[in-house]
Amino acid sequence: MRHEDIWRAIDALAAEHGLTPSGLARKAGLDPTTFNRSKRVTGAGKPRWPSTESVAKVLDAVGAPLERLTELITGNPAAPRRAAAAAPRRIPLIGLAQAGAEGYFDDAGYPVGGAWDEIELPAIADPHAYALEISGDSMEPVYRDGDIVIVSPAAPTRRGDRVCVRTTDGEVMAKELVRRSARRIELASLNPAFPGRSFDIDEISWIARIIWASQ
Incomplete structure (x- = not known):
């Protein structure tokens, strides 16, 4: 721990x-x-x-x-208790590669449409929360290929948070938020083999916090 x-x-x-x-x-x-x-x-x-x-x-x-x-x-759900167990909730499950395509999110970063799979998880307060399935090795060792992370558009973000970010060019990535100002966003890579990224605010479509991982 x-x-x-x-x-x-x-x-x-x-x-x-x-x-x-x-x-x-x-x-x-x-x-x-x-x-x-x-x-x-x-x-x-x-x-x-x-x-x-x-x-x-x-x-x-x-x-x-x-x-x-x-x-x-x-990151491991406990076995459900026999009494007073929270009813599971079905939320969208979107592949990281899919997330960069049009039609999956609105301008605020909320999932829209319905062309996705779903996953059952314990109740989550944010009604717009969704799951992303990690692909590739660019986020190792924190997130590995096939891991599922839960993203909450409503959760506040601050320095040090692990976040999911989508650029206006359709690139989607999971990074650590280093700094966010009125003009720029700086991100650190979770995999030390990959460089950090820095963007002007107008290059970002949305940024949302990762609140849970299946690892």
């Missing part, structure tokens, strides 16, 4: 409930800065882990079981 996986899971839990990490902390009765990125390392640069008390409070605040957080950390 890695430090970054724990924090990514908390971010994803917040997004599932339409909240920012600060909003999740506030909803749980914690200091709004509890989950800020600056709080995730010490002044000496060592990883700082969320306390069990803060984790328990956020799970209680959103009504989520511990198993859900475990799923978000590991």
Whole structure:
């Protein structure tokens, strides 16, 4: 279990409930800065882990079981419980190569039409969430060929998030958001063998956050 996986899971839990990490902390009765990125390392640069008390409070605040957080950390859905199990939800499953073609997304980056497969997953708060199937090796070792990632157009994006980006030329990629200003977007490649990318804002059709992976 890695430090970054724990924090990514908390971010994803917040997004599932339409909240920012600060909003999740506030909803749980914690200091709004509890989950800020600056709080995730010490002044000496060592990883700082969320306390069990803060984790328990956020799970209680959103009504989520511990198993859900475990799923978000590991990427492996837990076995469904016999009672009070969330009904699975069918969402669009689009191949990464398909995503660059016309007819799959509207101008806001929401999936449209219906020329796709579907996948069943536990309930996700964003009604516009969809799944992308990774192809190729350009995103290894984080995402491998055949992995499925869940993308939430409604989830807020910030530095350090793993995101899916589509350019106006129809290129679709999964990267890490390094910087986003009023004029440019800078992205880091997940595979160190590939260079990072930088775009003018008007070269980007949409950018959406990856909130879950099947790995």
